[in-house]
Amino acid sequence: xxxxxxxxxxxxxxxxxxxxxxxxxxxxxxxxxxxxxxxxxxxxxxxxxxxxxxxxxxxxxxxxxxxxxxxxxxxxxxxxxxxxxxxxxxxxxxxxxxxxxxxxxxxxxxxxxxxxxxxxxxxxxxxxxxxxxxxxxxxxxxxxxxxxxxxxxxxxxxxxxxxxxxxxxxxxxxxxxxxxxxxxxxxxxxxxxxxxxxxxxxxxxxxxxxxxxxxxxxxxxxxxxxxxxxxxxxxxxxxxxxxxxxxxxxxxxxxxxxxxxxxxxx
Numbered sequence: 001x002x003x004x005x006x007x008x009x010x011x012x013x014x015x016x017x018x019x020x021x022x023x024x025x026x027x028x029x030x031x032x033x034x035x036x037x038x039x040x041x042x043x044x045x046x047x048x049x050x051x052x053x054x055x056x057x058x059x060x061x062x063x064x065x066x067x068x069x070x071x072x073x074x075x076x077x078x079x080x081x082x083x084x085x086x087x088x089x090x091x092x093x094x095x096x097x098x099x100x101x102x103x104x105x106x107x108x109x110x111x112x113x114x115x116x117x118x119x120x121x122x123x124x125x126x127x128x129x130x131x132x133x134x135x136x137x138x139x140x141x142x143x144x145x146x147x148x149x150x151x152x153x154x155x156x157x158x159x160x161x162x163x164x165x166x167x168x169x170x171x172x173x174x175x176x177x178x179x180x181x182x183x184x185x186x187x188x189x190x191x192x193x194x195x196x197x198x199x200x201x202x203x204x205x206x207x208x209x210x211x212x213x214x215x216x217x218x219x220x221x222x223x224x225x226x227x228x229x230x231x232x233x234x235x236x237x238x239x240x241x242x243x244x245x246x247x248x249x250x251x252x253x254x255x256x257x258x259x260x261x262x263x264x265x266x
Contacts, residue, residue, distance in 0.1 A: 121191045143221070
């Protein structure tokens with residue numbers, strides 16, 4: 001409902017052609033997209049978070065598929081940090097906080113410093129997240145929940161579980177495949193590298209590497225979750241390129257596809 005109201009406000013402000021109206025319309029549109037994605041996430045959560053048995057079975061299927069494919073065990077990576085309590089706590093904290101914070105910082109940075117590239121990457125975020133949430137309607141339990149893996153639920157052991165904090169009714173523990181954590185971090189890494197020539201772009205790359213490490217080391221995701229996220233991200237990038245080509249063929253360069261339209265100055 002909030003997304004619909006904000007989208008209506010953005011459209012209604014367009015004819016005013018004033019600086020203030022352009023900024024308000026742009027802010028309303030961006031917030032509407034975030035609200036729409038959150039609504040989709042809620043729908044996916046409602047469809048999966050009570051499907052414990054199906055999620056566990058699918059999680060075990062992913063685990064066994066990795067063994068058939070001779071993918072290195074996630075337990076091997078986790079053992080690198082288990083003997084170092086401070087490193088475990090930092091990994092848990094990074095998993096819980098860097099995901100959303102990193103995306104918000106990235107979008108603000110892109111808007112302020114590389115406004116000409118913002119639209120394309122914002123659309124990739126929307127497409128990737130939307131497709132991922134639809135896929136996550138098929139419940140897949142993370143490796144920390146399926147048992148028989150030798151993995152430790154580090155966040156629960158150290159009292160840092162985000163799922164225990166916000167409650168199972170809000171946080172979906174059975175949405176491991178694909179990993180939006182990895183997808184967003186990989187997107188940030190690629191975008192920072194391609195948009196900037198400053199040494200600061202290595203922060204985006206480091207975030208991508210660290211995120212992949214911590215989601216596996218904390219037993220929140222399988223290796224294949226990250227691979228699936230990379231595949232969906234590539235699909236989202238192709239989709240964005242298609243939207244850009246369609247935009248170039250439209251009069252006045254405006255995109256009319258719902259959910260990806262931009263203000264003229266965006």
